[in-house]
Amino acid sequence: MIELSHVSKRFGEANAVDDISLQIPKGKFCALVGTSGCGKSTTLRMINRLIDHSEGTITLDGQPIEEYDPVKLRRRIGYVIQHTGLFPHWSVARNIGLVPRLLKWATSDVQARVEELMHVLGLPVGEFAHKYPHQLSGGQAQRVGVARALAADPDILLMDEPFGALDPITREKLQEELARLQAKLHKTVVFVTHDMDEALKLADHLVVMRDGKIVQQGSPLALLQHPADTFVESMLGGLERGLKQAALTRVKDHMTPMGPMLPAQSRIPAHYSLRQALSMMLRDHSDRLAVVDQHDMPIGELSLRRIIKEAQVEKGSARD
Ligand SMILES: Nc1ncnc2c1ncn2[C@@H]1O[C@H](COP(=O)(O)OP(=O)(O)OP(=O)(O)O)[C@@H](O)[C@H]1O
Ligand SMILES: [Mg+2]
Known part of the structure; x- marks a missing residue:
C-alpha cells in the first residue's frame, strides 16, 4: 500500500503540493483530479522518487521510500507520463521491452511479452513493432506508453493522463482493459485525469485537488452525494451530477x-x-x-x- 502523510513539495517559494495525506490500499484504484497546475503530476513523481518531497513521509508497504533504491523502486512501478516519454530513436518494440530488458528477462520472453501487449493495446505487431515514435499518431504513441508501463507486470502503476489523446472508442476500450487488468491482477493504480467521467468510472477512491491541497477524497458515489464545496461540485459536473451518479x-x-x-x-x-x-x-x-x-x-x-x-x-x- 502507498501512504502519503502531510506531504509537501516546494519549488523555490511556491508550494506545488501542500500538506497532503492520502492512503491507497493494495489493489485499489485512486484517481487524482483537479485544475491544471494543482500538483497532480508532482504527486505522482514524488511516489516514484523522480522528485523528492520537501516535507512529510511517503511509505510503500510501510517502508519510507527514501529507504528504497530509486532505480529498483522505479522498475517496480509502471509509469505512464503525460506526453508519452518514448525514446525517439528506439522502435516501438524496443521501447515497450525496456524494463523487462533492464530486469534481464530472456530475449524470447521479452519479445513474447511485447507482442502480447501490442495485441492487447490494438497495435498490430507487423505494422507497428519497427516504427519509431515520430511515425505514430498521438494516440498510438500513448498506447505504446501504456504498453511500456505494463511490460514488466509492475504491482504499482502511476498513470498521468494516459488516455488524453485517444478517440472515445479507443479510450473506452483501454479504460475497460485497465479495469479488467486491475480487477484480475490487483494492481495498485494512481491515475491522473482531466476527464471526470473516466475518473468516476475507474476509481475506487477519488481525490479532488486544488492549489496543491486535497479538497476532498472518498468513493466516487460519496463525493457525488456530498460534495464538500462548490469547487468539488463544479468539478463533478455541477448540474450533470445527477447523470454522473446514474452512470455509476x-x-x-x-x-x-x-x-x-x-x-x-x-x-x-x-x-x-x-x-x-x-x-x-x-x-x-x-x-x-x-x-x-x-x-x-x-x-x-x-x-x-x-x-x-x-x-x-x-x-x-x-x-x-
Ligand atoms: N520542476 C519544477 N520547477 C518549478 N515549478 C514546478 C516544477 N514542476 C512543477 N512546478 C509547478 O508546480 C505546480 C504543480 O505542477 P504539476 O505539474 O504537478 O501540476 P498538474 O496538476 O499536473 O497540472 P496539469 O493538469 O496541467 O498537468 C505548477 O504550478 C507548476 O508550475
Ligand atoms: Mg500534470
Whole structure:
C-alpha cells in the first residue's frame, strides 16, 4: 500500500503540493483530479522518487521510500507520463521491452511479452513493432506508453493522463482493459485525469485537488452525494451530477420483475447504467424499457418512475 502523510513539495517559494495525506490500499484504484497546475503530476513523481518531497513521509508497504533504491523502486512501478516519454530513436518494440530488458528477462520472453501487449493495446505487431515514435499518431504513441508501463507486470502503476489523446472508442476500450487488468491482477493504480467521467468510472477512491491541497477524497458515489464545496461540485459536473451518479448505477440493481403489460419495445442489457437507460428513454420516447440478459432474453423491466424513485430513496438515505 502507498501512504502519503502531510506531504509537501516546494519549488523555490511556491508550494506545488501542500500538506497532503492520502492512503491507497493494495489493489485499489485512486484517481487524482483537479485544475491544471494543482500538483497532480508532482504527486505522482514524488511516489516514484523522480522528485523528492520537501516535507512529510511517503511509505510503500510501510517502508519510507527514501529507504528504497530509486532505480529498483522505479522498475517496480509502471509509469505512464503525460506526453508519452518514448525514446525517439528506439522502435516501438524496443521501447515497450525496456524494463523487462533492464530486469534481464530472456530475449524470447521479452519479445513474447511485447507482442502480447501490442495485441492487447490494438497495435498490430507487423505494422507497428519497427516504427519509431515520430511515425505514430498521438494516440498510438500513448498506447505504446501504456504498453511500456505494463511490460514488466509492475504491482504499482502511476498513470498521468494516459488516455488524453485517444478517440472515445479507443479510450473506452483501454479504460475497460485497465479495469479488467486491475480487477484480475490487483494492481495498485494512481491515475491522473482531466476527464471526470473516466475518473468516476475507474476509481475506487477519488481525490479532488486544488492549489496543491486535497479538497476532498472518498468513493466516487460519496463525493457525488456530498460534495464538500462548490469547487468539488463544479468539478463533478455541477448540474450533470445527477447523470454522473446514474452512470455509476447498474440497471440490474434497479429493475423490477416483468409486469402484466406487454414487454416494452426498447431493450437494455442488465449490465448497462441508469444513465444509459435514461438516454435510451429519451431517444425512443419511452418511459419503460425491457431489461435483457446476455442472450437478449427479457428478465425484467425498468421504468422512468422507478429511476426517479430510486434517486429519491438514495437522497433520503444519504441525508440520514
Ligand atoms: N520542476 C519544477 N520547477 C518549478 N515549478 C514546478 C516544477 N514542476 C512543477 N512546478 C509547478 O508546480 C505546480 C504543480 O505542477 P504539476 O505539474 O504537478 O501540476 P498538474 O496538476 O499536473 O497540472 P496539469 O493538469 O496541467 O498537468 C505548477 O504550478 C507548476 O508550475
Ligand atoms: Mg500534470
